[in-house]
Amino acid sequence: MDSGGRLLEDVGAAGGRPMSVRGLDITLLDQIMGYPTHTILRRDLQAVLLDHVARVGIPVEFGHRAVAIELDESGRGVALFENGERIRPDLLIGADGRMNSVARSFVAGDNRPIYQGFVNWIGVAQGKDALVNEIGIQDYWGPGHRFGCVAIRSDLVYWAAAQARPLPGKEAATNLHKEVMDLFAGWSGPVARLIDATPGHSIQRIAVHDLEPLKTRSRANVLLVGDAAHAPLPTSGQGACQALEDAWHLARCLEGNGGCLDEALLRFASVRRPKTAKLAEQGRVFARGLFTTDPEACRIRDERAKASDAVRDAHAMAEGWSQGLPMGACTDQSPVDGAGSLYRL
Ligand SMILES: Cc1cc2nc3c(=O)[nH]c(=O)nc-3n(C[C@H](O)[C@H](O)[C@H](O)COP(=O)(O)OP(=O)(O)OC[C@H]3O[C@@H](n4cnc5c(N)ncnc54)[C@H](O)[C@@H]3O)c2cc1C
Numbered sequence: 053m054d055s056g057g058r059l060l061e062d063v064g065a066a067g068g069r070p071m072s073v074r075g076l077d078i079t080l081l082d083q084i085m086g087y088p089t090h091t092i093l094r095r096d097l098q099a100v101l102l103d104h105v106a107r108v109g110i111p112v113e114f115g116h117r118a119v120a121i122e123l124d125e126s127g128r129g130v131a132l133f134e135n136g137e138r139i140r141p142d143l144l145i146g147a148d149g150r151m152n153s154v155a156r157s158f159v160a161g162d163n164r165p166i167y168q169g170f171v172n173w174i175g176v177a178q179g180k181d182a183l184v185n186e187i188g189i190q191d192y193w194g195p196g197h198r199f200g201c202v203a204i205r206s207d208l209v210y211w212a213a214a215q216a217r218p219l220p221g222k223e224a225a226t227n228l229h230k231e232v233m234d235l236f237a238g239w240s241g242p243v244a245r246l247i248d249a250t251p252g253h254s255i256q257r258i259a260v261h262d263l264e265p266l267k268t269r270s271r272a273n274v275l276l277v278g279d280a281a282h283a284p285l286p287t288s289g290q291g292a293c294q295a296l297e298d299a300w301h302l303a304r305c306l307e308g309n310g311g312c313l314d315e316a317l318l319r320f321a322s323v324r325r326p327k328t329a330k331l332a333e334q335g336r337v338f339a340r341g342l343f344t345t346d347p348e349a350c351r352i353r354d355e356r357a358k359a360s361d362a363v364r365d366a367h368a369m370a371e372g373w374s375q376g377l378p379m380g381a382c383t384d385q386s387p388v389d390g391a392g393s394l395y396r397l
Pocket of ligand 1: 116117118119147148149150152153154172173174212258277278279280283284285286289290291292293294295
């Protein structure tokens with residue numbers, strides 16, 4: 053088995069396999085993509101990735117907060133850290149996230165994430181017994197509100213709640229557990245049960261921002277990847293996926309460039325820009341529909357969702373997500389009979 057196969061196996065062992073639910077035909081999606089869908093907590097994915105990095109002898113140093121990037125006299129980027137250390141690598145990859153990226157400030161001279169009118173609360177529910185009946189991905193909508201949850205096992209479920217609201221002030225929220233419980237207490241399905249089974253200290257509240265597409269991804273030998281470069285809204289469901297795709301494409305651009313870094317970085321930007329810009333736009337469009345508080349707009353949105361065709365949706369998702377990626381070995385694209393067509397509201 054090659055290293056990619058072993059990585060997939062380890063992700064599979066640390067995560068779950070969601071099944072199809074009404075409105076989301078994962079079996080068909082997997083068939084079209086040629087790869088299985090896995091659900092995994094961020095901390096577990098990071099542990100798997102770190103383990104693979106260690107196995108090939110790549111050192112990782114923690115506790116280094118970058119404070120600036122400067123050009124040296126030869127025009128190469130040097131990263132300066134809070135602890136006084138500095139590095140001057142051949143390629144400096146800026147993967148420092150969406151909100152206050154030192155690398156984006158250096159590359160694009162721009163560091164203004166845009167608030168998109170809603171906040172998220174995120175948490176991981178851990179039950180003594182089953183919290184959900186189905187190991188699946190469920191989405192519940194109300195006017196200006198959303199609750200989405202992903203079961204890894206029936207007793208381990210991660211969730212994101214959302215509400216449309218003006219940009220919160222800087223004051224720290226006092227009791228996030230109560231805040232989110234009060235907002236979603238009367239909701240159907242497992243919503244209240246999941247919030248209840250989540251330790252309050254682990255709930256985070258995020259004022260959700262995204263970025264306008266950047267005109268440039270690199271300056272000198274400094275390259276932006278992941279949220280530092282594109283940061284689509286959570287409603288795209290694609291931020292982390294696109295960060296991982298950046299890594300995959302970067303490796304290929306570097307391998308195939310004959311040693312010229314400038315060319316590799318230009319090629320990387322031209323490959324990545326269209327897909328990430330499109331997903332960012334789709335995330336905004338979906339968010340506008342989801343977080344509307346207008347009753348008539350909500351009614352139309354819900355009717356459309358109920359009438360949606362899960363087979364067509366799976367093909368559309370696969371077409372968008374697979375762009376620029378090799379499809380897997382299993383490429384049977386025939387529709388699956390009996391696919392559901394209703395989102396849970
Ligand atoms: C509610 C919610 C739901 C989401 N759902 C999905 C989903 O379903 N699917 C999906 O694909 N994506 C989803 N995302 C998006 C996903 O979380 C991000 O796109 C992803 O984490 C981006 O990865 P990244 O490594 O680029 O940035 P980050 O995960 O933000 O990592 C950046 C890292 O850089 C470090 N850092 C920052 N500044 C510095 C500095 N100055 N010096 C040193 N280190 C620094 C940070 O500590 C952090 O470790 C969701 C996001 C939210 C908020």
